[in-house]
Amino acid sequence: xxxxxxxxxxxxxxxxxxxxxxxxxxxxxAQDIHSLLRTDGDEAPGLTTVxxxxxxxxxxxxxxxxxxxxxxxRYELIKPGEHHHHLICSSCxxxxxxxxxLIKDLDTLIKSKYGFQVSSHLLEIFGTCKKCSEKKTR
Amino acid sequence: xxxxxxxxxxxxxxxxxxxxxxxxxxxxxAQDIHSLLRTDGDEAPGLTTVxxxxxxxxxxxxxxxxxxxxxxxRYELIKPGEHHHHLICSSCxxxxxxxxxLIKDLDTLIKSKYGFQVSSHLLEIFGTCKKCSEKKTR
DNA sequence: ATAATATTGAAAATCATTTTCATATTCACA
DNA sequence: TGTGAATATGAAAATGATTTTCAATATTAT
Numbered sequence: 001x002x003x004x005x006x007x008x009x010x011x012x013x014x015x016x017x018x019x020x021x022x023x024x025x026x027x028x029x030a031q032d033i034h035s036l037l038r039t040d041g042d043e044a045p046g047l048t049t050v051x052x053x054x055x056x057x058x059x060x061x062x063x064x065x066x067x068x069x070x071x072x073x074r075y076e077l078i079k080p081g082e083h084h085h086h087l088i089c090s091s092c093x094x095x096x097x098x099x100x101x102l103i104k105d106l107d108t109l110i111k112s113k114y115g116f117q118v119s120s121h122l123l124e125i126f127g128t129c130k131k132c133s134e135k136k137t138r
Numbered sequence: 139x140x141x142x143x144x145x146x147x148x149x150x151x152x153x154x155x156x157x158x159x160x161x162x163x164x165x166x167x168a169q170d171i172h173s174l175l176r177t178d179g180d181e182a183p184g185l186t187t188v189x190x191x192x193x194x195x196x197x198x199x200x201x202x203x204x205x206x207x208x209x210x211x212r213y214e215l216i217k218p219g220e221h222h223h224h225l226i227c228s229s230c231x232x233x234x235x236x237x238x239x240l241i242k243d244l245d246t247l248i249k250s251k252y253g254f255q256v257s258s259h260l261l262e263i264f265g266t267c268k269k270c271s272e273k274k275t276r
Numbered sequence: 277a278t279a280a281t282a283t284t285g286a287a288a289a290t291c292a293t294t295t296t297c298a299t300a301t302t303c304a305c306a
Numbered sequence: 307t308g309t310g311a312a313t314a315t316g317a318a319a320a321t322g323a324t325t326t327t328c329a330a331t332a333t334t335a336t
Contacts, residue, residue, distance in 0.1 A: 130253030
């Protein structure tokens with residue numbers, strides 16, 4: 001039977017990657033995820049498989065990829081089809097993800113002003129988090 | 139305070155790069171700029187120098203670097219200290235730059251809501267440009 | 277000038293990611 | 307349940323953008 005309600009044809013590797021990502025709250029590189037799996041021991045998939053799994057998960061909408069400008073892609077679990085943005089602290093490198101997209105309504109404005117049909121966007125915000133700015137002024 | 143005496147200690151290579159970028163209206167990679175200079179002939183700087191020049195120009199605030207997720211940095215001339223964002227057509231790969239930052243006022247909102255001091259942000263918008271969507275519906 | 281300093285470029289190194297290819301696993305279906 | 311086709315895997319090699327090295331040049335201050 002080929003019932004495809006939600007096409008979740010996940011490979012073994014992808015399932016493990018998904019599982020590992022469940023335990024991470026911040027953005028992680030492919031290599032982060034790989035070494036996490038390695039630490040957890042049991043038959044960890046190789047790095048190549050992790051990359052392939054991440055690709056698959058991204059196109060299935062379960063994971064989002066973010067590129068911050070340092071030449072390394074970072075990945076994060078999302079609710080299927082959703083996305084979100086981050087506040088990234090330049091000092092402690094920690095990232096907080098925002099619970100809602102801050103520029104949802106921009107799409108229609110852009111459509112009417114430029115005739116440009118928005119399909120996705122990339123928004124990341126850099127600065128200093130509360131903790132770090134308190135440290136500085138102390 | 140002396141405001142306008144900008145520290146323009148540009149190397150010969152950087153000057154050439156700057157010049158070449160003046161003639162480009164879209165985002166260009168280091169290699170684009172390099173081959174443009176090569177085409178223009180006269181004693182073009184090597185690729186290494188182009189990279190170094192771009193670094194310098196970025197830290198001097200004359201050029202902005204954008205990373206779109208394909209692992210290649212793209213560069214663009216800006217008015218010193220300013221920045222802007224792009225509408226990038228997934229179909230024809232052309233990019234239009236927006237004349238003003240669409241999320242200027244977000245900073246204060248984020249500051250009050252998260253205690254996070256914004257210093258910079260990354261915003262790129264992907265979709266289909268007017269020309270390309272007309273082509274499709276034709 | 278002359279010595280000290282900074283810039284250049286070719287080639288080598290780096291490093292994340294992708295590809296290759298041979299082997300192992302899963303799947304369709306008779 | 308077996309059998310062959312299709313898919314998944316991983317180690318090693320390839321890729322490709324960027325960086326580093328290092329020796330040769332050019333620039334600058336003295």
